Amino acid sequence: MSVADTYERLFHAALRIRLVEERIIALYPSDKIQSPVHLSIGQEAVAVGACDALAARDLVFGTYRGHAFYLAKGGNMRAMFAELYGKATGCGGGKAGSMHLAAPEVGFMGASAVVASTIPHAVGSALAARHRKLDQVALAVFGDGATEQGVYHESLNFAALHRLPVVLLCENNGLAVHSPREARQAFGIAEHARGYGINVAVCEDGYDFMAVRAVLADAVSKVRTGEGPVLVECKTERYMEHVGVGEDYAAGYRSAEVAAEWKRRDPLCCEADLVARWTAEIAAEIDDAVAFAEASPWPSSDALLADVA
Amino acid sequence: MGVAHKLNDDLGAVCTYRDALHRSMHDAMTRDPNVVILGQGVDDHKGTFGSTLGLAEEFGAGRVMDTPLAEEGMTGIAVGAALNGLYPIQTHIRVDFALLAMNQIVNLAAKYRYMFGGRFEVPMLVRMIIGRSWGQGAQHSQSLQSMFAHVPGLLVLAPASADAILQTYPWIIEHHRGPVISLEHRLLYDVNFRVGAEAAATGDTPLGARVVRRGGAATVVATSIMVLEALRAADHLAQHAGIEIEVIDLNCVSHPDTRVIMESVERTGRLLVADTSWKAYGVCAEICRIVCERMPMALTAPVVTLGMAPAPCPTAKVLEDEFYPNLRRLTQELATLVLGREGRDVPLPDDASMADVYKRFKGPF
Numbered sequence: 001m002s003v004a005d006t007y008e009r010l011f012h013a014a015l016r017i018r019l020v021e022e023r024i025i026a027l028y029p030s031d032k033i034q035s036p037v038h039l040s041i042g043q044e045a046v047a048v049g050a051c052d053a054l055a056a057r058d059l060v061f062g063t064y065r066g067h068a069f070y071l072a073k074g075g076n077m078r079a080m081f082a083e084l085y086g087k088a089t090g091c092g093g094g095k096a097g098s099m100h101l102a103a104p105e106v107g108f109m110g111a112s113a114v115v116a117s118t119i120p121h122a123v124g125s126a127l128a129a130r131h132r133k134l135d136q137v138a139l140a141v142f143g144d145g146a147t148e149q150g151v152y153h154e155s156l157n158f159a160a161l162h163r164l165p166v167v168l169l170c171e172n173n174g175l176a177v178h179s180p181r182e183a184r185q186a187f188g189i190a191e192h193a194r195g196y197g198i199n200v201a202v203c204e205d206g207y208d209f210m211a212v213r214a215v216l217a218d219a220v221s222k223v224r225t226g227e228g229p230v231l232v233e234c235k236t237e238r239y240m241e242h243v244g245v246g247e248d249y250a251a252g253y254r255s256a257e258v259a260a261e262w263k264r265r266d267p268l269c270c271e272a273d274l275v276a277r278w279t280a281e282i283a284a285e286i287d288d289a290v291a292f293a294e295a296s297p298w299p300s301s302d303a304l305l306a307d308v309a
Numbered sequence: 310m311g312v313a314h315k316l317n318d319d320l321g322a323v324c325t326y327r328d329a330l331h332r333s334m335h336d337a338m339t340r341d342p343n344v345v346i347l348g349q350g351v352d353d354h355k356g357t358f359g360s361t362l363g364l365a366e367e368f369g370a371g372r373v374m375d376t377p378l379a380e381e382g383m384t385g386i387a388v389g390a391a392l393n394g395l396y397p398i399q400t401h402i403r404v405d406f407a408l409l410a411m412n413q414i415v416n417l418a419a420k421y422r423y424m425f426g427g428r429f430e431v432p433m434l435v436r437m438i439i440g441r442s443w444g445q446g447a448q449h450s451q452s453l454q455s456m457f458a459h460v461p462g463l464l465v466l467a468p469a470s471a472d473a474i475l476q477t478y479p480w481i482i483e484h485h486r487g488p489v490i491s492l493e494h495r496l497l498y499d500v501n502f503r504v505g506a507e508a509a510a511t512g513d514t515p516l517g518a519r520v521v522r523r524g525g526a527a528t529v530v531a532t533s534i535m536v537l538e539a540l541r542a543a544d545h546l547a548q549h550a551g552i553e554i555e556v557i558d559l560n561c562v563s564h565p566d567t568r569v570i571m572e573s574v575e576r577t578g579r580l581l582v583a584d585t586s587w588k589a590y591g592v593c594a595e596i597c598r599i600v601c602e603r604m605p606m607a608l609t610a611p612v613v614t615l616g617m618a619p620a621p622c623p624t625a626k627v628l629e630d631e632f633y634p635n636l637r638r639l640t641q642e643l644a645t646l647v648l649g650r651e652g653r654d655v656p657l658p659d660d661a662s663m664a665d666v667y668k669r670f671k672g673p674f
Contacts, residue, residue, distance in 0.1 A: 059393070061389070090426070091425075091426070091428070092424065092425045092426035092428065093426030093427065094426070095423060095424060095425070095426045096424060096425055096426060100424050100425060102425040102428050102429070104428055104429065109392060109429075110421070110424075110425055110428075110429060112416070112417060114412060114416050114417070117385065117412060117413065117416060117417055118385075118417075119385070120381075120382050120383075120384075120385025120386045120388070120389060120413070121385055121386075121388055121389035121392060121417075122389060123382075123385070123386050123389060124385065124386035124387055124388060124389025124390035124391075124392070124393070124397075125389040125390065125392055125393040126389075127386060127389070127390050127395070128343075128389070128390040128391075128392075128393035128394050128395040129393060131343070131345065131371060131372075131390075131395060132343070132393075132394055132395075134393075138389075138393075150381065150382075151379075151381045151382050151385060151412075151413075153382075154377065154379035154381060154382025154383070154385075155382050155385070155386070157377055157379065157382075158376075158377060158379065158382060158383070158386060161377070306427065307422050307423050307426065307427035308422070308423050308461050308462055309422070309461065309462050309463070309464060309487045
């Protein structure tokens with residue numbers, strides 16, 4: 001496949017995620033989406049580039065800011081909207097909401113709303129993959145805030161100690177809710193990981209899905225051939241507020257100028273012709289998914305106590 | 310069932326709690342190549358107080374893995390391994406250390422099946438050992454079964470005998486598709502049990518409560534080592550006062566066997582609950598709730614509860630002896646529960662007899 005084809009495939013995938021989230025913004029005032037939402041707008045390229053570098057059999061362990069990775073790994077859009085609506089046909093049967101999307105059928109192994117808590121799952125999954133002799137890579141995605149948690153350190157140590165086939169992907173948007181990295185971290189994420197003997201790659205241009213894909217493809221290849229874990233730090237920018245569907249540049253904790261600079265380089269903001277080419281088609285797919293969610297039944301009351309233990 | 314067959318073979322045999330644990334670990338590893346054991350020192354010369362001794366040599370370091378001191382991380386790693394086809398058995402040499410893993414146990418493992426609408430299963434066993442005596446103190450002695458049992462999604466066991474282990478461990482490892490927390494008692498490790506001699510659990514699974522002694526004067530519902538104390542007290546009362554006490558080993562703490570408990574209380578009219586933990590909000594409180602909600606009129610006397618004193622565990626022997634409920638107190642409470650004021654005249658056992666169990670147990674740990 002040519003570079004141009006790859007570019008268009010990734011652009012389409014990223015645009016699809018952005019349009020889905022823009023639809024969520026549009027729908028949110030209706031209160032039909034009964035869930036807090038943590039939007040990935042601005043960060044789509046990380047998910048798209050990373051998942052494109054993975055094989056279908058590889059596994060992704062996500063976070064509550066999970067719409068982008070769910071869709072990029074191949075999660076069903078109808079099941080996602082139905083889940084946001086709290087319907088029985090949702091990917092979690094109406095028990096997951098936005099923060100716990102999962103699509104194990106395509107290797108998206110769930111998302112947790114407790115920061116850093118799925119990182120060890122990726123490591124343990126890699127341990128299982130090696131034990132079972134599966135040719136399978138696990139990818140843990142997490143934000144820069146997660147690197148402050150003790151379990152992040154514990155996970156890196158074990159993954160490095162046993163040279164497990166896991167990619168640790170940090171989406172570094174520089175913010176933990178409203179707190180800048182400078183207020184939180186006395187260490188550098190890459191330097192810290194190198195202390196474990198972990199290979200590190202940094203992608204400065206997290207808006208560029210081609211660049212992300214190239215870095216991840218190299219990381220995945222190293223991991224797959226048994227070179228041990230790789231940490232990828234992807235710089236990116238969250239355009240929206242931490243939770244909810246608004247922008248909050250006026251709150252004063254972040255710079256609108258910095259975000260504007262990212263947007264000037266963001267292909268989804270710049271390439272109007274490609275956006276125009278696919279918007280109608282993607283909008284139709286979203287219409288269908290929303291209609292599916294609207295028409296779907298609520299969970300029955302016997303679901304309340306189903307699947308507890 | 311294979312387990313039952315094996316038990317019949319063993320009828321009359323004597324086995325320590327430790328040997329039962331070792332056998333259940335060994336059998337699980339033999340049966341399923343995807344069973345792995347993860348824990349601090351599981352492959353060392355002490356082998357988790359003997360319960361994993363030699364398994365690393367037999368099954369390889371890839372299946373019996375020593376781990377970093379990282380309780381939360383290792384529990385998360387076990388969850389991830391379970392999500393991808395392994396059956397991890399994780400060990401904590403003290404229950405207290407598992408508190409570092411509460412995020413993974415409570416927020417993740419317990420919820421992964423439900424939170425994703427049944428899309429995932431997290432089959433795993435977490436073994437935690439309750440310490441006691443010889444100055445274990447405040448952080449090596451906690452008995453936190455009710456903390457875990459409070460959380461939907463966890464199956465919590467407190468095996469009180471070799472039989473309980475030989476019957477429940479193979480069953481949960483083979484059949485239960487969710488996380489199991491088992492609180493093993495360190496003082497029981499050296500205790501010999503007559504395997505196959507105890508009453509088997511009464512339900513469809515080996516998780517049910519066990520009536521380990523029949524009697525009509527009062528019902529004791531007990532957990533873990535308190536089952537042994539209750540049996541000693543019951544034997545003493547039968548011998549010295551002609552009172553026959555029924556003793557129920559609760560076995561599964563998270564899903565108490567209501568039928569067995571209610572059937573017994575209805576018959577005896579008197580209930581004493583003896584737990585290894587604190588009484589408030591714990592097993593004692595929960596058993597009382599069960600009886601009060603179903604049939605409080607079955608009780609002919611107020612319920613009596615025994616547990617640890619409401620304080621952290623002290624180290625000085627003289628304080629520790631008061632901290633834990635002992636055989637004398639248990640016997641006195643039972644005698645009074647059955648006979649009223651006349652119960653005070655029943656001769657109490659020599660305190661020293663309790664040491665039959667504890668004398669075998671010496672530090673260092």
